[in-house]
Amino acid sequence: MAKRSDSSRGTVHTLAQYYSPDPSKPKRPIPEVGLHHLPDLIKRGRARHKLLPKEVGFDMSWQITLIQISTTPYSFTYITRTEAPRLGPWTKRQHARCVVVDTQIELFNLCTSKSCNRMAHRRKQQLRTSMATQSPTQNQNQGAESAEPAANVDQQGATEEPVKQSSTPLVFVNSEPMREEQVQNAVKFLSHPKVKGSPVMYRRSFLERKGLTKEEIDEAFRRVPDSAPTVQTGGVTQDGQVKSSSNIQQQAQPQALQPGLSASAGVNTSSATLSRSRFHWSHALIAIGVLAASGAGTAIVVKNSILPRLKSWIRKVVIEEDDEELKKLNRKPTLVEEAAQAAKSAAAAAADVAKASQDMLISKEEEKKLFVEVVSLLDKQVQEMKSMTNALRRIEVQEDLRVTQTNTKQLIVNGKADYDLHSVRSTSPPVSYEPPSSLHPKSYMEIMNMVQRGEKPSNTRPWEVSQVQNSSTQVPYAQGNGEYLNSKVQDSTQSNGDGDDALPWWQRRNVRIREIGNEAEYNGNGSSYGAASNQPPPQRTWVPPQPPPIAMAEAAEAIRRPKPAAQKDQMSDTQSVGNSSDVSDEVTRIPRRSESEGAVKGGSSSSIPSTVEIQEDQELRRE
């Protein structure tokens, strides 16, 4: 029996002492029967431990490398080494069911190899005899492990602390037996073709959300033969994720038909293109032949029929010209008059042309003037920006002198400065766009909208090492912030305001003074600061991952409405959200919003999860 007192923390390394995966290394004989040198890993049958084949190998007569051992029915997977000398060729990833009895494992139902079964049988008998001699309370049923550890803890008589430390985490483990029904459902889910295309993470998290324990999930993954995610077309996988996560058995089938159709259509088109490409060569040859033949035919036709017609037509024309010449001689005096008239008209036309050209010149000059004006305005803007960059550089220099965490802040400041130089936006429009931004309290929705539009709230300082006194936060908090909620909130803010006035403590007064001073400062700095703050924030390049569409689809399930959740247009949604004046909707959206703050923060491109959740929440409320 392995002593529990000498079992160290259940790490792979302790095990590696006994079991060397490398066949070249000398193998230590296992002192006792069975796979019992997994005490810490097995933790008396309650723990699930995943061992990497490289790290752990069993030097047993089976020469099995343990991959995974789990709780009841204590199945584990192992990879067998092909170079096992005594037992012939092995198949990989055999599944064995075993029962953990104290720290021993009884192996049975091993792999298909006859010799393996013989070994297993022999071991089984050995174990059984050894077990029979041990305490009679041990039984091999699945549900008995709760009694065993308790008994064994008493029997071991190890010191209290290591026992406590090793036994108490047993509690924090899924200790119930695997539910076959759940495993089968999971297997069905995993075998679904659409699920196969999704990342393993999403499949796992879906199963976890359904309440399956880790063992059940692992069992399901084991049972499904090819559960590794295959790289398919991205659009199909996205659709597959959304659709597979909804009711697999009910909705998946009609929906599976559509992606199936699309997939098959894709296949068909690809095959058609393939077939077309093959046909191209012969088709091209045929086309060339047809063209040549038609060319020859037309040439012949032209020669035979059209040319004579042309000739006759030319002759007619020539005859007519001759007639005309005769007639012209008669019209000489009239020609002179006509020529004079033509000359007059030409002169008039020339005069018109001259006028038109003069107009053109005038307009061009005007355009030039406007252009010059525009250029001058741009120059002014450039100068302003230069002054701003200079100011920022000064600030940077100040930063360098102080000892702080400089790197991150400088990056931020530099990023903003760079944006100054590169942005073409003039300072005036944004300020006029948001006239009250510096003076009025911002509601949550206003800020969210601003952020989504790409502007920065004006009260944020570019990061300096500012002390408490310097931090001019432009949040005028005298009024309170609860403006995006209902009138109830407004009433309470009024009362809050009164309450603030009533409280006679120094903190509030100081705070107000600071605020006034800062406002003056702000107004003095005026446009330059406004310009600086009205630039979009340094773009967060990290786009938050979409939450598992399973989540969204599950919510959809809950609402019981089919929706194309993942394909909603982002901007329209956010705009509708922003423009909605329905306060109750705003209120309901807030919980979702705040939880998806992170998504929104990442920029407007990432608002899919937030908008979808908002939509779902809305619908939930409306229901």
Next chain:
Amino acid sequence: MPVFKTPFNGYSVKFSPFYEDRLAVATAQNFGILGNGRLHVLSLSPNPSQPFTEIAAYDTADGVYDVAWSESHDSLLVAAVADGSVKLYDTALPPTSNPIRSLREHTREVHSADYNPLRRDSFLTSSWDDTVKLWTLDRPSSLRTFKEHSYCVYSAVWNPRHADVFASASGDCTLRVWDVREPSSTMVFPPHELEVLTCDWNKYDDCIIATASVDKSIKVWDVRSFRVPIAVMNGHGYAVRKVRFSPHVRNLMVSCSYDMTVCVWDFMVEDALVSRYDHHTEFAVGVDMSVLVEGLMASTGWDELVYVWQHGTDPRAP
């Protein structure tokens, strides 16, 4: 009862485990969407005209979403900052040398920080990048990263009885129980159908954990039998943002929610709601119960107010 007005919107409040009159408040500008942040360290004084003294205030480049007091040093704080960094502050040092350390490993906002009450040397941070990281004070990099969730991890809380066990609540609707000695999570179950925003262990019973979610309910579970909750507490009007068990009374817990109320529950009783405080005028997002003073509670919210009051009294009473 003392009220403190923070210049920014409050996010979290924690009592100090060393001084019964000290607490830390994490705040963020513009509701935490974008902007700077500030960490306040406040001290309560018996002087009624001056109820709060601000011991220190530290500005950060981005909002501070959570703060945790160190259990080993009475002046150390861990701040979870929205730009993905974890900052350590020492109130005993002058403000120019603070933060003493800035740990940048999370790729997204760090949503919560929790200090190990038993080992006293390590702390956890959970982030919106689906990971939970384990740190110690002396190392500049994390000891371990626990990456198994598939969405933002909103909270990671140490078990008050087992030094290596912690639980994490995530937006992928699952709760995972981890053991630091194990390579992966030891338990996972879905406590709610919607995102789980917070979790907390019972201080007296080591297997009882409470979770609260966007579905407005708080459920109390025994991790040994996690299929059915011990108690389900409905009563909040909106998502419940934070849940804390009382360190003094076995069954008592306090929760704050987006319906602007702070509720106290007793989950062993049929009608679980003990008291409801609606002193906030905005989302109440942070709540804490003091370990040193029985019944003392603090809450903060987006209305930029921090209230500290005794359970049973009116927080707005002067």
